[in-house]
Amino acid sequence: MVIEKIKQTIERENLIENKDKILVALSGGPDSVCLLHALKKLETYYNIKIYAAHLNHKIRGIEAQKDALYAAKLCDELDVPFFVKAIDVPAYAKEKKMTLEEAARKLRYDMLFEVKNRIGAKKIAVAHNLDDQAETVIMRLIRGTGITGLKGMDYKRVDGVIRPLMDTSKANIVSYCDENKLNPRIDYTNLETEYTRNKIRLKLLPFIEQEFSANIKDTISRMANVLREDSDYLEAEAQRIFEEQVLENxxxxxxxxxxxxxxxxxxxxxxxxxxxxxxxxxxxxxxxxxxxxxxxxxxxxxxxxxxxxxxxxxxxxxxxxxxxxxFEEISFENVNYNYILEPDGYIQIDEIGMRIESKIMSKERCIALPTGQYTKAFDYDKIKGNLIVRSRLDGDRMKPMGLGGTKKLKDIFIDLKIPREKRNSIAVLSDDKGILWLMGHKISEDYKIDENTKRVIRITCKTL
Amino acid sequence: MVIEKIKQTIERENLIENKDKILVALSGGPDSVCLLHALKKLETYYNIKIYAAHLNHKIRGIEAQKDALYAAKLCDELDVPFFVKAIDVPAYAKEKKMTLEEAARKLRYDMLFEVKNRIGAKKIAVAHNLDDQAETVIMRLIRGTGITGLKGMDYKRVDGVIRPLMDTSKANIVSYCDENKLNPRIDYTNLETEYTRNKIRLKLLPFIEQEFSANIKDTISRMANVLREDSDYLEAEAQRIFEEQVLENxxxxxxxxxxxxxxxxxxxxxxxxxxxxxxxxxxxxxxxxxxxxxxxxxxxxxxxxxxxxxxxxxxxxxxxxxxxxxFEEISFENVNYNYILEPDGYIQIDEIGMRIESKIMSKERCIALPTGQYTKAFDYDKIKGNLIVRSRLDGDRMKPMGLGGTKKLKDIFIDLKIPREKRNSIAVLSDDKGILWLMGHKISEDYKIDENTKRVIRITCKTL
Incomplete structure (x- = not known):
């Protein structure tokens, strides 16, 4: 039954190809022992070649030594080429300031890929089972996730890692080991699992199984499979569009x-x-x-x-x-623009996200209307030539209202504490003669409305 | 705080537009009372007009009557136009063989849409809250679902139903009612909820809140929102492609x-x-x-x-x-095909998903090769004209091996118990003279290999 389930998984998910060399990650616990035994049984059926590798992690020394001996003996009995490497994981973890779990995981995968390359294997088979998958999905759900989290672990990763046991329950794995008298070592999964995962395994899943649905693990695994399909499509679409929309990479x-x-x-x-x-x-x-x-x-x-x-x-x-x-600072300083503003017209300056409107009217009408930081009125007949909205230029000067003289724009910016990189985003309104308005900040004496003013130009700027 | 949360929801999800008429479904329980009170408070702010409607369902008569009176009084106090309809839901449920819950739900929505149309409202506001959303998602997850289930209830449906309370927790709703001295009626949600939902509410969610994450409801709601976005995109894409790929509708x-x-x-x-x-x-x-x-x-x-x-x-x-x-039976009977099979050639017949190959060889070589149901050998020199692979024709006859005479193809089909609609999918191999092979079933006497045979044509058919 376990073998049938594994075959189903392998075939549905296309985990194995003809002539594949497959390296099984063998800890000596029930999951990896079952995986090795079952794949070895399928060696002829799929025309594949099975290898095994074990990391002696030296955590709890004697026990780790016994694990390694067990793994070696099992491979000998099954006639599986066996690779073993001993690394002092506790020492490594201490040196690299990692947790034991992180260090063991990293060193185990390093070792697996090393052996994979040495023997020219296509796949590394790891022994995650149905229970692991359900726990992973629930853990992510509790911590908060999206479709990428809910799809759970993949059956098949691009780096060659495959998970043929992922539809097989822990209970069936344990029975399989019993039936085949494999006597696996103590399950070290507990060593590797987080506190939350253990609580999900020991408390939450049994609670749901008892109160709601005995099949909850299968249900979650099926959900993960459906979501994985959607997620794969979304990621592929995003990848396609990324390549379409990327301008620089x-x-x-x-x-x-x-x-x-x-x-x-x-x-x-x-x-x-x-x-x-x-x-x-x-x-x-x-x-x-x-x-x-x-x-x-x-x-x-x-x-x-x-x-x-x-x-x-x-x-x-x-x-x-x-x-x-x-990773590189971008300076916006050099964004330059220069537009003619028609009387009774408007312009839109995408460079700074502004829309600027002008309206000509009588002085009487203008006085009835409010002005403010972004709406100002000027004597229209004092304007020479075209009205221009532009970014600042070197040497710009203006005659700010109330100062009684001219001042460099640069000094005005300094007084206003406007940093260099923001200065070009402040528009300057000018005519052939000079600057009317440093928009949003200062207006000029030279264009002010007085007793002789007849026509007024009222100018408003808005953020888009 | 509840008001702020509701505003956030309304604005993020674009639930309300300027000048909307909004009909609130008012049961008299805390959720709908809170919803009505809060939306009424926001009436000026959003420039909307609030209405309320209540169904007197006549389940537990006196209590239902009190609910209706409470709803009327609340609307009077809040100056909200109020609509009420009394229907004997238990009688209706009995007549229509529905559960009380189904009947109440159907009649309530019928009533709401009726009032909505009468007053020309754009929206019906219903009072589902954060707890309801979390329960819905978990219930679907336990029963088995995909992204469409996990996205939970929508904030906004195309028929105008909106759910402004869906980010607000039950606890905050109850506090809101207390603070505003609204004295809502007993919560009839229990009446409407399934057994499983109640267990999720009363057992599972408190268990997860206590053991894993106090924010589980928020976490699930956020997940649902992210998934809804993905789901919306997938559905829109599917709709677009449906319209592209539909040939008949x-x-x-x-x-x-x-x-x-x-x-x-x-x-x-x-x-x-x-x-x-x-x-x-x-x-x-x-x-x-x-x-x-x-x-x-x-x-x-x-x-x-x-x-x-x-x-x-x-x-x-x-x-x-x-x-x-x-919904209409389609008969495949009339699918006809007719192809020339070249010697040492092959044809592919998409109509029936078959590939047919021919090979000319010496009798000696042919004898060394196996034949079977789908591979037959014929005396090549007995063939007159072209070899044809075709669907059966009216009046077809052949001389089946061992019968000693000719027989109508129709009678052969009857003897073989091949139903009429499948007969055209069985290919006939013929030459100018007659039928060599009813493929997969009968071969003819006339082309058999004998002591005079020199060249043999060996024909194989395979499903594609």
């Missing part, structure tokens, strides 16, 4: 097309963001939902030239054409 | 392009299948995963002219060009 910087992003479903945009971060930083560690939401808001924000800091020195910039993930 | 029949389906990710194909069934049958009730998997296998099967029965008289046919969902 170097070790330091990834730039995505901002207009394309705005037209893409948020389900995919979130995946594109994660892909960009993972590609650059190598990991998504430290990236929470709140970071992703912040970046989504950045994309939706009408302003350009925005910046967000992520953990580990990664930054996200929004510019007129791109969403840029980078 | 009537009340009786939906035909999807089989070649396109084969190139589509199974995550979407499953959704297309569900869409087709739901469109025709009006519901997915009775459709299990096993049906969907069967239809997937049908698509992958190399044979055409296949049929599957679904519940409620719906049938799925696979033909050469389409996957057909229909």
């Amino acid at each position: 170097t070790n330091e910087t990834i730039k995505l097309d901002i207009e394309e992003l705005k037209g893409t479903h948020s389900s995919l945009v979130k995946r594109l963001i994660r892909m960009a971060i993972k590609t650059l930083a190598g990991t998504l560690e430290g990236i929470d939902n709140v970071h992703i939401e912040d970046i989504l808001s950045l994309i939706k924000n009408s302003k350009n030239q925005l910046k967000l800091n992520l953990p580990k020195g990664l930054m996200v910039y929004k510019t007129t054409d791109g969403l840029i993930f980078t | 009537t009340n009786e029949t939906i035909k999807l392009d089989i070649e396109e389906l084969k190139g589509t990710h199974s995550s979407l194909v499953k959704r297309l299948i569900r869409m087709a069934i739901k469109t025709l049958a009006g519901t997915l009730e009775g459709i299990d995963n096993v049906h969907i998997e069967d239809i997937l296998s049908l698509i992958k099967n190399s044979k055409n002219q296949l049929k599957l029965n679904l519940p409620k008289g719906l049938m799925v046919y696979k033909t050469t060009d389409g996957l057909i969902f229909t």
